[in-house]
Amino acid sequence: MKRFFRISLLVIIAGIFIYTLFYLYQKSQKQPQVFTTETPFYGDIINKSVATGSIIPREEVELKPQVSGIITEVYVEAGDIVTTNQQIAKIKVIPDMVSLNNAENRVEVAQLALDNAKIDYDRNKALFDKNVISTSEYQRIDLSYRNAKQELAAAKDNLSIIREGASKKGGEVALTIVRATVPGMVLDVPVKVGNQVIESNTFNEGTSIATLADMQDLIFEGKIDESEVGKIKEGMDILLTVGAIENKQFNAELEYIAPKGVEENGAIQFVIKAKVKLDSADFIRAGYSANADIVLSRKDSVLSVKESLVQFDDGKPYVEISTGDQQFERRNVELGLSDGINVEVLSGVEADTEIKVWNKAG
DSSP: HHHHHHHHHHHHHHHHHHHHHHHHHHHHSSSOOOEEOOOEEEEEEEEEEEEEEEESEEEEEEEESSEEEEEEEOOOOOOOOTTTEEEEEEEEEOOOOOHHHHHHHHHHHHHHHHHHHOOOHHHHHHHHHHOOOOOOHHHHHHHHHHHHHHHHHHHHHHHHHHHSSTTTTTTTTTTTTEESSSEEEEOOOOOTTOOOOOOOOOOOOOOOOEEEEEESEEEEEEEEEEHHHHTOOOEEEEEEEEEEEEEEEEEEEEEOOSSSSSEEETTTEEEEEEEEEETTTTOOTTTOOEEEEEEEEEEEEEEEEEEEGOOOEEEEEEEEEEEETTTEEEEEEEEEOOOOSSSEEEEOOOOOOOOEEEEOOO
């Protein structure tokens, strides 16, 4: 009985040992590699350079006051459409005391001069009527009298402008009313009622009352790396992708390339500008960030393959095509335009050719 158990144990151990050897042998055998295939396809190949930037109005006009004072009324808000000469805001003039005092003194001096000229004129007019003085002498007196009246009127107008911001001769044209100088959309109104503003003059640019722009005349302004700037030129087509507007691209035309680059983070960047082509239904807000794909070359609906399927031997491209049952043969191809992912195939394969996918074992 003991002998039977001993023999059984040896048989079991031998069986386990043989199974282990067989298992290790099976594991050591290399599994046959199965390659998948892909066929060429028809698609658009676009070779492009990429620039980042934003969309802005071509021209932004800042409205500045012609007098200093306090805002009493604001007639518009951001987003309003305005026309030329439309009222934007009203200012209450706070006159400068020195200028006001000088203007008042000028009026008083002009009034005294006019009174004196009037007395002189009346006296000489009577003499002229009696033919006592010559015509030339009378004309000189008359001219002095009229000049004195004109000087008084100018002094009063100057006082009115300093005190009230409007000339009596100006009628509706008052410096206290800030008006739109161009038609367009109000982008920003940085002032509120009660804010103090400073006039625009030679020594001061003045307080900005509002910013206007034509939102149908937009440009893309961005920067492109020096390694790419040599590939582009004015007139090239651009495809704009706006981050805030999904699933839509806008067309643009390159208008400007800066002749001088600027250094940013160790790289030289060149400013570019492009006119954005908008449909009547399109509306893009000023300042949207955008990416510009500058189309260097393009071919539509051409036979293409993925570049990962193409191999090279001494610079000559080729693919391996299926001949059936995981058998492949080499086929030289002629390539055309590439976008870095897909490449145009000019010859060597057809639309139904099955091409070996490299490094994708199944």
